[in-house]
Amino acid sequence: MDNTKIAETANRIFTEYLKENKCRRTPERFAILNAIYSINGCFEIEELLKHLEQKEKFRVSRATVYNTVTLLINANLVVHHQFGSVSKYEKCYGSAKTHTICTKCGKVSEVGNLDLTETIASNIKKFHLTHHSLYLYGLCSKCHQTLKRRKARMIKKDIK
Template sequence: MENQNVKDMVKQIFTEYLNVNGHRKTPERYAILDTIYSIDGHFDIDRLYSQMMNQENFRVSRATLYNTIILLINSRLIIKHQFGNSSQYEKSYDRETHHHQICTQCGAVTEFQNEALQNAIGSTRLSKFQLSHYSLYIYGVCSKCDRANKRKKVSNNNKKEK
């Protein structure tokens, strides 16, 4: 039920944004919004396109997806992230503040929350700037890649000793 309430609220926000800015209210745009708010976590255009193609009611072009994504970013209903070389998006309405860890080796993105970081950023005085929200990206090597790197290093050392 809570998910439906969120979907109803974002639909209302999007409708208001479209009205105020003179954009058409098309069924495709609302289908895209609904699909996005059905996705857990991050997504890219390819994943969104595939999900839309699997739905029987709406088949949308990539151009419609890209154009609608811009409208959804401008209406602050989704956020665009640049993780390394890939653009990914996530819904932003009714979401807890969280941070991102990005593995520079495999590209895995994990979300985490840290109250101390949130408090530190929230209490930071910014000169001539009013903070509304933020994103934090931490780059490094995930534990899975780290273990693989260590195994590879041990294997290479064993080969050198022979």
């Protein structure tokens, strides 16, 4: 699915969700949805606020953003990630995401879709899957190299 189609469908889902839950369909809410769907990857609320002000020239209060993001989470259009003490959010319609998280420096990378997640998903019975995300924990290449160098130095010292 291309991004325009994804955003269009996300708008439709959100419209339906707001109607069903008797929430007002304000231009602010849709501007926030569209801003989120134009951002690739995870973002923090502050980054979203900046994006809305600078790129979309749209001024909204922090409360409206929080409120709308909560609605979007409930509508299954946005996911919330907790990385330690940092709260991040991400669009989730039309994408199945696999992330790697470095347990040392906290670097998060998207590695796209792995067959593994598809296999797990297809093996779940009696469950209607709407979206999924998978987290793989380990060390990023930079932290892994640092660790390897440190180990090598320790071995050298032992030999001497």
